Amino acid sequence: MINGETITINPDRMADLHNRLAAAAQRDGVLDVAYRVVDSPVGPLLLAATDQGLIRVAYAVEDHDAVLQQLADKVSPRVLQAPGRLDAVARELDEYFTRTRRTFDVQLDWRLAAGFRAAVLHHLPEIGYGQTASYAAVAALAGSPKAVRAVGTACAKNPLPVVVPCHRVVRSDGAMGGYLGGPEAKRLLLDLEAAA
Structure with a gap:
């Protein structure tokens, strides 16, 4: 509500705005961690990537919000939902779950393990x-x-x-x-x- 008026926001318009924001953040170099959630036979999986590669896959039982906060604390606070940046990972996971892929070829960012x-x-x-x-x-x-x-x-x-x-x-x-x-x-x- 703004100035006593109820404002209705079109979901398609919001999605378009979000996509433009993610693209601008990527272009301007202010998107350090991109993420998306994909459905899978083992439940929703959070995928997160940096410019170096896939940095995190998280099960729902890990609490996706908590995982995103950990990424913000350990990697960068510039975390944004940017599904397009994780299309290749999502595709490879889908191929794995449909038994057409046996190994993963995506780049990995290993910095969370030492x-x-x-x-x-x-x-x-x-x-x-x-x-x-x-x-x-x-x-x-x-x-x-x-x-x-x-x-x-x-x-x-x-x-x-x-x-x-x-x-x-x-x-x-x-x-x-x-x-x-x-x-x-x-x-x-x-x-x-x-x-x-």
Whole structure:
């Protein structure tokens, strides 16, 4: 309401205005983190990217608003919904969920992972589609065979789940183990890959 009058805003016009704002922010170099939310078989996924690449994939259980705030705090406060900048990622995820893609080709921004955690995450794509590896095997791959718990922590804090396949890491006894997106999401991803 402005000056006692109710103002009706056309949703299409608002969407157009938002798209122009996002394009101008990108053009002027003031868009540091672009994001969008996509639907998937494991629920809505928040995708966020910088100029360096995909920086974050987040499940709804992580609270998308909290994830955006963390990105604003750790990367840049210049965060804006700019879906077009994430079209390639959304397309690759869709292809993955329809079993026509087995690996991801998008550029990744690894700055949210450091040290041993980063080493673990960099090795996860070596676990083939439809395969699993134990936490102990991943610890050995990362060069620290005794760091099994640290591998679990690295997987639990993976900023790029699905794309960096921490869901393929299971316990030595074959049990699934924990997963950032929850046990149902991990089971769905493993079953999806096993069925291909």
